[in-house]
Amino acid sequence: MTEDENSRVMLKPLVFRADDTTPEIVKNVLLERGWKKFNEHVQDVGDWNLYWRTSSFRMIDYKNVKPWQRLNHHPGTITLTRKDYLARHLKHMKGIYGASLYAFSPLTFIMPYEYIKFVAEYSREKEALGKKPSYWICKPAKLSRGRGIKIFSDLKDLIFDCTTVVQKYISNPFLIAKYKCDLRVYVCVAGFWPLTIYIYQEGLARFATEQFDLTNLKNNCAHLTNSSINIAGASYKKNKVGVGRGCKWTLTRFFSYLRSNDVDDLLLWQRINHLVILTMLSIAPSVPFVSNCFELFGFDILIDDKFKPWLLEVNYSPGLSLDCSIDESVKRKLIHDIIELMHFNQTHLRNTKKESSKASGPWTDIFGTESNKYGDNGTSNHWCTFSWAEGIRDRVHETSSHWTNISLFGEKTRVHASSKYTPYNKDSHHSSIISLLGFTGRTTDKDFSALRKEGKDSHKQGITAKLRKKASRVSLSQDFQKIRARKNIFNSIHFFPSSKPCEIKKNATPYFQSDKGIKPCSHAGDFVLIFPFNEATIAATRNGLDLKKVIHELHKLTNKQPTLGVVDKIKKM
Secondary structure, eight states: OOHHHHHHHTOOOOEEEOOTTSOHHHHHHHHHTTOEEOOTTTSOTTOOSEEOOSSOOOHHHHHHOOTTOEESOOTTTHHHHSHHHHHHHHHHHHHHHOTTTTTTSOOEEEETTTHHHHHHHHHHHHHHHTTSOOOEEEEETTOOTTTTOEEESSGGGOOOSSSEEEEEOOOSBOEETTEEEEEEEEEEEEEETTEEEEEESOOEEEEOSSOOOTTOTTOHHHHOOOHHHHTTSTTTTSOBTTTBSSSEEEHHHHHHHHHHTTOOHHHHHHHHHHHHHHHHHTTGGGSOOOSSBOEEEEEEEEEBTTOOEEEEEEEESOOOOOOSHHHHHHHHHHHHHHHHHTTOOHHHHHHHHHHHTTOOSOEEOTTSOEEOSSSOOOSOSOEEEOOHHHHHHHOTTOOSSOOOOGGGGTOOSOOOOOSOOEEEOOOOOOOOOOOOSOOOOSSOHHHHHHHHHHOSSOHHHHHHHHHHHHHHTSOHHHHHHHHHHOOOOOOOTTOSOOSSOOOOOOOSOOSSOOOTTOEEOOEETTEEEEESOSHHHHHHHHTBOOHHHHHHHHHHHTTOOOOHHHHHHHHHO
8 A cells, every 4th residue: 555545544534513503414414425523622623624504704714714624605795695785786787787788687676775766666667557557576685585575566565664675576477387486596606716606507496386366466375486485385285286296396397397398498597697697796806805715605586488587686505404305305415516516525635734834925814914824725626627538528518629618508417527626726815804794875774763663553654654755755757867866875895896807916825736727627516617617707817807808708608799888888997
């Protein structure tokens, strides 16, 4: 037995750290793979390799992470997953790159800040439609699992007592046997520096358990697809015609259903890929650089009757509970594939731990301090050398002369990693810490508490009544242009992404040296790389994120050139 083989045999099992929020399925999968659970009473404080939790980490956790450790959240990504923050980001990107590129986002207003704007739009639409009703959906910004959601057609039914988003309700959803459904698409961001996005080719189609009916907007089991709501519905266990029992299909079954009805499922998947990329681009420049992180997101996407995908929301720590056999089959393999994607293996992580003490040179972290304790943490090791000779055995679309990711073009055939990857960490980057969360508008959550005290009947009705009274004093015909021009004021240093490429310092030696021309791993299990998707987008992320170049490549990919107005805006930036 060689010395290298002997060192492999003597390796200790990998260790995961968990807390009360860690999903049971994550712990079970890791134990199945031979991992050991971290015991703080027996092991050293840094003697773990993966910390997976549902809640976010503190900034001190990111500062203290060691090169052999991974955290399952990036800092600041709540700006993507909170409904009001996401709406602001997408609206900002629409203003810069054109509404047509971000047309997958329904018209959205943030209450109470944009109440007057909403009333103006509501009145304009009502006048245009005449007797036809218009439909809107109201969602509390901070809540999940369908809590607090209301659908309304009459303005008097709009009642809220916290920061809320009001969106145009998609009243023409694609129906299967008259049942509404949406898609839960899993996305793993292996790193923001450089931006590296993988989409999972399996997922969930979630059904409402009552047939779709616009004459009854209060029936949540007909309009909402959240499993937490429909499990409690009277029809959940019934064998529903065309859908079956329960409220979930796999994505594989959903796309098979589309193909059987002569629907171009590949084109739809391509559009979903673009939707995911454009959404992630909206926050990517403003995410601070930290090392050794990855994150799983749950994109909720609605398909309308014209097969256009609409982004409903992005979920932070998407639910991993096992409510049915469909969950079991999808989510268990999902966790296995994440571990494969992040290249968790004993040889790599143990060598990293050993080499960390040899790394030299101070590095500047997101806290603006210099440290030579670990050397350069680098980014998580999702970039790797890839043998194109091995890759071509799996996918005929990849050649040594032209690098193409087939998932972006809708390929739904299952591909599995067959080659051995050599981990590589990109050069060290640094970014000053930024405030992502703090913002104020003309009305804050504190103002709600004062308004509650004044309301004699219901505090919800009191707040809404005051806003309506305020809106009634505004002449919509005369002041509408002023309303449109009014801006909210933000405290955050960098709440919206910058259109300029970030400047990156390369001031330390990475742990893992590599050859030039390294590309991200193309796939692992059912995870397939969708960004970067060609050589130009790799170059656009090498030294920070050049949004202009990336958007240009996306336009080329979809064979849609920017409008003249958008081109002029980009040239002036």
